[in-house]
Amino acid sequence: AQSVAQPEDQVNVAEGNPLTVKCTYSVSGNPYLFWYVQYPNRGLQFLLKYITGDNLVKGSYGFEAEFNKSQTSFHLKKPSALVSDSALYFCAVSRANRDDKIIFGKGTRLHILP
Amino acid sequence: DGGITQSPKYLFRKEGQNVTLSCEQNLNHDAMYWYRQDPGQGLRLIYYSQIVNDFQKGDIAEGYSVSREKKESFPLTVTSAQKNPTAFYLCASRDDRGEGTGELFFGEGSRLTVL
Numbered sequence: 161a162q163s164v165a166q167p168e169d170q171v172n173v174a175e176g177n178p179l180t181v182k183c184t185y186s187v188s189g190n191p192y193l194f195w196y197v198q199y200p201n202r203g204l205q206f207l208l209k210y211i212t213g214d215n216l217v218k219g220s221y222g223f224e225a226e227f228n229k230s231q232t233s234f235h236l237k238k239p240s241a242l243v244s245d246s247a248l249y250f251c252a253v254s255r256a257n258r259d260d261k262i263i264f265g266k267g268t269r270l271h272i273l274p
Numbered sequence: 275d276g277g278i279t280q281s282p283k284y285l286f287r288k289e290g291q292n293v294t295l296s297c298e299q300n301l302n303h304d305a306m307y308w309y310r311q312d313p314g315q316g317l318r319l320i321y322y323s324q325i326v327n328d329f330q331k332g333d334i335a336e337g338y339s340v341s342r343e344k345k346e347s348f349p350l351t352v353t354s355a356q357k358n359p360t361a362f363y364l365c366a367s368r369d370d371r372g373e374g375t376g377e378l379f380f381g382e383g384s385r386l387t388v389l
Contacts, residue, residue: 169314194377203278203364203380204317250316252378261332262307262368262378266316 162187164253164265172271173241181236181268183251190256193234195225198248198267207249210234211256221245241272276301280365280381287352287359287388295350295384297365305368306348307378310334310361317364323348352386360388 163186173179185191192211196204208219215227225236234251248267254260281296299306305324309317309332319332323342337356342348352359363384369376 166316196378196380201362201383201385203280203382204366204378206377206379209377261319261322261330263319263333264309264317266314 162191162253162255162260162263164251164263166249166251166265166268168268169266170269170271172273174273175243176240179238179241179245179270179272181249181251181270183234183236183265184232185234185251185253186232187253187255192254192256192260192262193225193227194252194262195219195223195234195236196250196252196264198250204250207236243272243274246270246272278365278367278379278381280363280384283382283384285384285386287386289388290354292351292353293359293386295352295363295365295386297348297350297381298346299348299367299379300346301367301369301379302345303367303369303379304345305370306342307366307368308332308338308340308348308350309364309366311364311383312361320350320363359386361386 165184194209195207198204208217210217210227218224250267251265252262254262279298287293307322308320318334321340323329339351366378366380
């Protein structure tokens with residue numbers, strides 16, 4: 161069965177600094193990987209996904225993520241953090257199969273300090 | 275506008291009562307999902323459906339039931355057998371057209387509180 165680990169419950173970053181939110185996964189075969197963001201009392205919004213191809217994936221709001229197969233990681237990054245980036249971030253994985261379920265990590269709360 | 279509509283946004287229920295959460299989508303997606311969100315536990319999969327008249331149990335299906343009679347609709351019933359039903363419930367549909375698999379589109383959620 162697939163699983164996702166987000167090792168940090170919370171990440172604090174000063175505004176303007178680069179940010180990284182970590183994600184590692186476990187899945188049999190090739191993965192499909194996703195990042196989502198959630199604001200208080202709202203649904204999740206899609207940020208980016210890795211399906212195949214280039215290991216560096218660019219997404220919404222200046223976020224990007226790097227797929228590392230050997231380390232089974234898919235860390236979310238942004239070169240310069242904004243206060244408005246403060247939110248709850250979820251990594252998710254499925255097997256490389258359209259019919260497979262998508263499993264989420266526990267989430268990482270990102271605080272951008274002004 | 276296309277999207278996922280969940281209702282009600284807030285719901286209060288007495289212990290022992292069943293309650294049904296509505297989820298409707300007009301995105302023409304085949305696949306739909308129900309997740310439960312609790313603080314510190316992330317999203318846990320309750321049920322999912324890849325096509326009309328078919329659905330599969332997720333990781334925490336006990337105490338829940340679903341139906342998928344129409345492509346647009348995937349209602350979730352929280353039964354009295356669910357031991358700890360107070361949570362935030364999220365419905366999603368999946369864009370499975372085109373190359374590879376697609377991302378999930380989420381509704382705004384329904385917050386259920388058992389009194």
